[in-house]
Amino acid sequence: xxxxxxxxxxxxxxAFKNMIYLSSEVYSQLQAHGGIKGDxxxxxxxxxxxxxxxxxxxxIDDEHFGISGPYREMLGVSKMDEVLIExxxxxxxxxxxxxxxxxxxxSTSGDKKSGAFDxxxxxxxxxxxxxxxxxIFNKHQIFLLNDSDMILKVTVTKIQLVESGEKKxxxxxxxxxxxxxxxxxxxxxxxSQVMKIKSDKLKEKEIFKKNxxxxxxxxxxxxxxxxxxxxxxxxxxRYPQVILEKYGIKHVKGMLLYGPPGTGKTLIARQxxxxxxxxEPKIINGPEIFDKYVGGSEEKMREVFxxxxxxxxxxxxxxxxxxxxFDEIDAVCRPRGSTNSGTGVHESVVNQFLAKLDGxxxxxxxxxxxxxxxxxxxxxxxxxxxxxxxxxxxxxPDFKGRLQIxxxxxxxxxxxxxxxxxxxxxxxxxxxxxxxxxxxxxxCRNAVQYTLFRDIDVKKIGKLDLKSIxxxxxxxxxxxxxxEEITPQFGIDHSGFENRLSAGFIKYGDKFNVLHDDCxxxxxxxxxxxxxxxxxxxxxxEKGTGKTAFAAKxxxxxxxxxxxxxxxxxxxxxxxxxxxxxxxKIFDDAYKSPLSLIVLDDLERLIEFIHVGPRFSNHLxxxxxxxxxxKPPHRDRKLFVLGTTSIKSILEGLDLIDCFxxxxxxxxxxxxxxxxxxLDTISSxxxxxxxxxxx
Numbered sequence: 001x002x003x004x005x006x007x008x009x010x011x012x013x014x015a016f017k018n019m020i021y022l023s024s025e026v027y028s029q030l031q032a033h034g035g036i037k038g039d040x041x042x043x044x045x046x047x048x049x050x051x052x053x054x055x056x057x058x059x060i061d062d063e064h065f066g067i068s069g070p071y072r073e074m075l076g077v078s079k080m081d082e083v084l085i086e087x088x089x090x091x092x093x094x095x096x097x098x099x100x101x102x103x104x105x106x107s108t109s110g111d112k113k114s115g116a117f118d119x120x121x122x123x124x125x126x127x128x129x130x131x132x133x134x135x136i137f138n139k140h141q142i143f144l145l146n147d148s149d150m151i152l153k154v155t156v157t158k159i160q161l162v163e164s165g166e167k168k169x170x171x172x173x174x175x176x177x178x179x180x181x182x183x184x185x186x187x188x189x190x191x192s193q194v195m196k197i198k199s200d201k202l203k204e205k206e207i208f209k210k211n212x213x214x215x216x217x218x219x220x221x222x223x224x225x226x227x228x229x230x231x232x233x234x235x236x237x238r239y240p241q242v243i244l245e246k247y248g249i250k251h252v253k254g255m256l257l258y259g260p261p262g263t264g265k266t267l268i269a270r271q272x273x274x275x276x277x278x279x280e281p282k283i284i285n286g287p288e289i290f291d292k293y294v295g296g297s298e299e300k301m302r303e304v305f306x307x308x309x310x311x312x313x314x315x316x317x318x319x320x321x322x323x324x325x326f327d328e329i330d331a332v333c334r335p336r337g338s339t340n341s342g343t344g345v346h347e348s349v350v351n352q353f354l355a356k357l358d359g360x361x362x363x364x365x366x367x368x369x370x371x372x373x374x375x376x377x378x379x380x381x382x383x384x385x386x387x388x389x390x391x392x393x394x395x396x397p398d399f400k401g402r403l404q405i406x407x408x409x410x411x412x413x414x415x416x417x418x419x420x421x422x423x424x425x426x427x428x429x430x431x432x433x434x435x436x437x438x439x440x441x442x443x444c445r446n447a448v449q450y451t452l453f454r455d456i457d458v459k460k461i462g463k464l465d466l467k468s469i470x471x472x473x474x475x476x477x478x479x480x481x482x483x484e485e486i487t488p489q490f491g492i493d494h495s496g497f498e499n500r501l502s503a504g505f506i507k508y509g510d511k512f513n514v515l516h517d518d519c520x521x522x523x524x525x526x527x528x529x530x531x532x533x534x535x536x537x538x539x540x541x542e543k544g545t546g547k548t549a550f551a552a553k554x555x556x557x558x559x560x561x562x563x564x565x566x567x568x569x570x571x572x573x574x575x576x577x578x579x580x581x582x583x584x585k586i587f588d589d590a591y592k593s594p595l596s597l598i599v600l601d602d603l604e605r606l607i608e609f610i611h612v613g614p615r616f617s618n619h620l621x622x623x624x625x626x627x628x629x630x631k632p633p634h635r636d637r638k639l640f641v642l643g644t645t646s647i648k649s650i651l652e653g654l655d656l657i658d659c660f661x662x663x664x665x666x667x668x669x670x671x672x673x674x675x676x677x678x679l680d681t682i683s684s685x686x687x688x689x690x691x692x693x694x695x
Contacts, residue, residue: 001033002026003082006072007064010055014066016146018135019051021066027054034087042136044086045075049136049174052085070153074142090136096175099137100158100184101128105191110149121199125183128154138174154185186315196316200242222268222401225392229255229272232390233367237321253357254368255390256329256383258375260490260592262438263394265371266327272369273323279307281323286331289349297345301352308366319365329370330377350379358386395592396436396490402429405437409444413474420473428479433561434490434593446482447474454478490593492556492563500552500565515664519554522662526638527595534631536641538657540648541666547644550666551599555642562593568605580623590639591632600624600643603651614650621654628659
């Protein structure tokens with residue numbers, strides 16, 4: 001060991017050998033002390049292990065060691081400090097699998113002296129390997145490289161040892177580079193302003209966490225949606241930049257998840273962010289962006305993208321992926337010109353958002369995930385390619401999806417042996433058509449509540465028998481009772497139809513039965529048709545013929561998962577615009593279900609028709625003219641519309657009847673046999689019934 005002071009090198013050429021220099025006398029003494037032979041040896045200075053060589057003559061005296069300026073900075077020593085230099089024998093088994101470097105530019109010449117330039121990563125690696133043969137790589141060590149027209153300072157930022165069979169992970173502050181060692185380079189903040197490192201290595205980027213399994217995400221019924229999201233939004237990020245440049249493609253920067261409430265849009269966004277190998281995602285609630293101060297909203301929007309901007313400025317193509325989740329994005333990106341706030345803050349926020357996504361200095365290291373229930377309330381410019389270009393509807397789960405959701409939300413109960421053997425999830429999935437994921441979760445939760453409430457007398461609430469509760473199993477009966485309480489938002493309006501059928505439904509005469517069978521046949525044809533997605537039937541007849549009850553009966557017999565009745569009594573007190581909005585929403589909800597049936601009861605009342613004038617609401621009429629003929633936007637979804645009217649001749653003049661595909665007229669009860677048949681269902685006195693019908 002020796003205590004020496006640092007001094008400069010005889011010439012700059014020595015600096016690029018990336019070692020220290022000793023006088024011949026001191027070098028010999030250290031060799032003898034450490035039992036080391038040869039023309040070079042490894043010495044330990046502070047926590048760095050550096051190669052040392054002797055220098056002939058009187059260029060360095062016995063009280064000093066020669067070192068370059070960058071190395072003095074690396075060791076944190078001045079020319080007045082005495083430093084302990086200790087010879088060391090380094091084990092050769094510490095091989096490095098990966099090393100990361102930060103590159104700084106000390107000087108440039110020639111073409112690189114002015115303006116920005118690109119450097120290939122492979123050229124940097126070749127130059128570094130050439131100038132560091134036999135040297136040890138320490139964490140935070142500096143290497144000086146002399147290229148033909150620039151001098152670089154390369155700093156080790158991260159090292160990773162080769163994994164052995166016995167120990168999967170080993171930590172060390174140094175190691176040796178071999179032929180298989182992978183190297184990664186990135187520019188420092190200062191160097192990135194003039195130099196860009198172009199990677200030409202064919203290496204897959206790890207964008208998902210190790211050992212990650214999509215089955216563990218806890219989201220059921222969305223396999224197809226995930227496949228498309230992965231293909232369009234994430235697959236390109238697995239490839240190195242050199243391949244993307246050859247194909248001339250760029251990463252997708254944004255996606256929009258839309259659909260009914262409770263279908264799992266927010267859950268999908270959170271789980272995607274959790275699965276990716278990236279920083280903690282930013283989750284922004286749309287209304288939180290707005291600030292009461294002038295310019296505050298725009299500043300908040302810029303703040304959302306600030307970290308991604310700094311990362312891209314420092315690391316370029318090697319920067320991490322930044323996930324930004326906008327919940328209720330329709331509150332932020334409303335169509336410009338649709339609000340009259342006076343300050344124009346909505347327009348400014350949308351413009352700021354677009355500038356960050358697809359402006360002059362657009363970011364490439366971001367993925368914005370927007371979520372909304374109202375896609376129609378978002379500015380069109382936000383939805384075009386280059387912005388939120390992936391539009392994925394998260395709809396109602398199908399049978400397989402509902403089955404997966406039941407299994408997910410009962411997994412822990414089943415693992416703990418608390419799920420009874422009689423629980424049939426196939427039956428439950430069949431019974432929960434048009435239930436959202438949130439509603440199925442509520443069914444499972446409510447079933448457990450029934451289990452815990454079992455055998456408890458509300459009138460005599462005492463202490464709980466916790467031991468018996470710990471082993472109490474959730475049964476099929478608990479799930480059935482839970483289903484009776486939790487009804488789907490996009491399901492059947494049972495109360496509305498049951499009220500129309502409260503007096504019963506009487507089939508009378510052959511003609512009536514034929515009409516009933518015809519309607520049922522039309523519904524079955526729509527179900528099985530591969531080409532027809534929309535069918536409408538108008539039931540007309542005089543008042544009292546039972547059109548509403550007939551429509552309610554047909555609707556309930558259809559067994560469609562979505563069945564709604566639109567009637568004038570539901571809109572008492574509504575304004576014209578309110579009625580229009582409500583009717584439109586019911587049709588929009590119907591488009592989200594695979595099979596839907598809507599009853600438009602008393603069409604003349606819906607359009608506010610009165611004979612005096614005559615007068616009616618043209619806005620409501622025009623809306624119905626469009627909606628009755630509008631096909632569902634998706635090919636796999638079907639809609640059956642059933643309308644009723646008592647003034648068919650007048651509605652024909654308004655072109656409303658022509659909108660329906662089929663017109664059926666219900667007859668009045670005039671035939672003696674038909675009247676007698678109806679009376680027989682009310683009274684058992686057949687003779688009296690016959691006399692009444694004949695009169």
